[in-house]
Amino acid sequence: MAGTLRDRIRRRAGSPAVRLLFACFIGLALLIPLMMVKGLVSDRQQQAQTAREAITAGWGGAQVLAGPVLVVPFRTTQVENVTDNGKPVTRVSEVEKLVYISPVDHQIRTMVTPEARAKSIYRTVVFTAQVAGHATFQLPDDLAHFSITRERLMWDRAELRMGVSDARGLIGTAKLVAGGKALEVQPGHGPGSTSGQGYFAFAPWDGKGSLSVDYAFGVRGSQSLSLVPRGGATRWTVTAPWPSPSFIGGFLPVSRSVTGTDFSAEWQVGKLALGQPPLGMEEPGLALVEAPQNRFGFAEAIQAADVKSSSGDSAAGSASEQISGNSQTVGVALIEPVNLYAKVDRSVKYGALFILFTFLTYFLFEVVAKVRVASAEYLLVGAGLVLFFAMLLGFAEVIGFSWAYLVAGAAMIGLLTAYSAAVLDSWRRARLVGAVLTALFAGIYALLSLEAWSLVIGSVVLFIALAGTMYATRRLDWGASGDESV
Numbered sequence: 001m002a003g004t005l006r007d008r009i010r011r012r013a014g015s016p017a018v019r020l021l022f023a024c025f026i027g028l029a030l031l032i033p034l035m036m037v038k039g040l041v042s043d044r045q046q047q048a049q050t051a052r053e054a055i056t057a058g059w060g061g062a063q064v065l066a067g068p069v070l071v072v073p074f075r076t077t078q079v080e081n082v083t084d085n086g087k088p089v090t091r092v093s094e095v096e097k098l099v100y101i102s103p104v105d106h107q108i109r110t111m112v113t114p115e116a117r118a119k120s121i122y123r124t125v126v127f128t129a130q131v132a133g134h135a136t137f138q139l140p141d142d143l144a145h146f147s148i149t150r151e152r153l154m155w156d157r158a159e160l161r162m163g164v165s166d167a168r169g170l171i172g173t174a175k176l177v178a179g180g181k182a183l184e185v186q187p188g189h190g191p192g193s194t195s196g197q198g199y200f201a202f203a204p205w206d207g208k209g210s211l212s213v214d215y216a217f218g219v220r221g222s223q224s225l226s227l228v229p230r231g232g233a234t235r236w237t238v239t240a241p242w243p244s245p246s247f248i249g250g251f252l253p254v255s256r257s258v259t260g261t262d263f264s265a266e267w268q269v270g271k272l273a274l275g276q277p278p279l280g281m282e283e284p285g286l287a288l289v290e291a292p293q294n295r296f297g298f299a300e301a302i303q304a305a306d307v308k309s310s311s312g313d314s315a316a317g318s319a320s321e322q323i324s325g326n327s328q329t330v331g332v333a334l335i336e337p338v339n340l341y342a343k344v345d346r347s348v349k350y351g352a353l354f355i356l357f358t359f360l361t362y363f364l365f366e367v368v369a370k371v372r373v374a375s376a377e378y379l380l381v382g383a384g385l386v387l388f389f390a391m392l393l394g395f396a397e398v399i400g401f402s403w404a405y406l407v408a409g410a411a412m413i414g415l416l417t418a419y420s421a422a423v424l425d426s427w428r429r430a431r432l433v434g435a436v437l438t439a440l441f442a443g444i445y446a447l448l449s450l451e452a453w454s455l456v457i458g459s460v461v462l463f464i465a466l467a468g469t470m471y472a473t474r475r476l477d478w479g480a481s482g483d484e485s486v
Contacts, residue, residue: 051122060169063221102231112240163190163198226331
């Protein structure tokens with residue numbers, strides 16, 4: 001009686017439904033090491049970011065340019081209501097304040113020379129930019145409407161201020177010419193939008209007529225270059241021998257040209273778009289808007305839109321999140337054409353599909369061709385698929401994503417095909433498994449490349465796989481015993 005019960009349990013354990021249940025359980029268990037590989041990608045990404053910071057530590061970070069802005073002290077009367085001996089008293093005193101005057105017209109030309117630098121197996125993009133500009137200042141006719149009179153402006157202490165967000169990047173000798181006269185520049189006093197970094201010079205102007213200002217300087221930086229437009233009209237032209245720009249900030253360029261070797265772009269921002277007065281008692285700050293977060297950092301967030309970058313579409317970034325998400329800046333990021341960590345991370349997300357299709361192939365051999373595949377064999381095949389992603393990450397850091405995918409994929413297809421010949425007891429069946437794996441690896445690579453169509457293509461492939469499984473098992477008795485199924 002006991003023997004009969006054991007035989008029933010053994011036969012039920014070999015039924016197609018139970019075999020499918022075991023395969024699903026093993027597939028779910030393999031998601032644990034798959035998530036560990038995903039964590040490994042994040043860890044390597046952090047190491048890469050640390051290496052990038054080491055490369056740019058003495059070079060300069062993401063640069064923001066601001067200015068020129070004319071800052072003039074002025075005297076004004078201030079009325080205060082205070083209490084003296086319990087009685088309200090009105091005191092009138094003369095105080096000194098600053099007025100910030102923006103140019104009525106500003107034209108900037110910037111030539112960027114990018115350079116890829118590496119530390120060990122990690123690389124990042126740095127650049128040197130030559131900036132030249134021309135600005136015109138003019139006091140508004142209705143100066144009194146701003147509660148300022150010409151007589152109280154202290155022109156002997158007027159300053160022309162230029163700013164860069166990381167003064168370590170300033171190179172060479174900065175030139176500043178006002179009214180045809182070369183000025184002696186001093187460090188510091190940059191506009192507040194650059195945290196006070198930059199340089200300044202005393203301006204030889206008395207407020208009459210207009211003041212013409214020409215300037216030129218060199219600056220080093222990394223990742224991105226942005227400009228804070230000020231005044232009545234700003235026109236900024238940028239050119240660089242780099243094929244993968246991403247335009248960031250609150251305004252897109254009005255014209256741009258991106259080729260396989262270089263790009264050029266021009267921004268035009270008017271005073272109405274900026275919403276700033278021509279002069280004010282306080283320097284306009286940067287109106288920040290919320291920028292999308294990305295755990296891969298700036299380059300990777302930009303890279304998520306690398307398919308669009310060739311046409312210059314805006315992308316959300318985040319190593320300079322305050323720049324790319326700023327409604328009062330214009331700028332460009334120099335991104336790498338291929339971001340291997342973002343692509344490896346995306347490929348790991350398709351790991352469940354690798355396991356699903358491979359296990360499905362083995363299961364169909366079990367129920368259709370009557371070949372028994374042990375649970376341990378499912379586990380070993382799944383372990384090989386998980387190992388593929390670790391190999392992909394390791395090789396991608398050395399030889400690039402595409403070649404790494406080819407090498408790791410070919411190695412895994414060869415291994416699993418040879419192993420399938422022993423498991424399925426037939427090289428003919430093993431070659432079919434190899435064909436399925438080849439199609440699977442090629443299809444996933446296509447999904448990684450065709451980002452916009454990945455969901456549609458993936459859904460169609462899953463539908464076809466489900467329909468094929470339904471057709472192959474349409475006459476299968478799922479509750480049959482193991483002996484009957486064989």
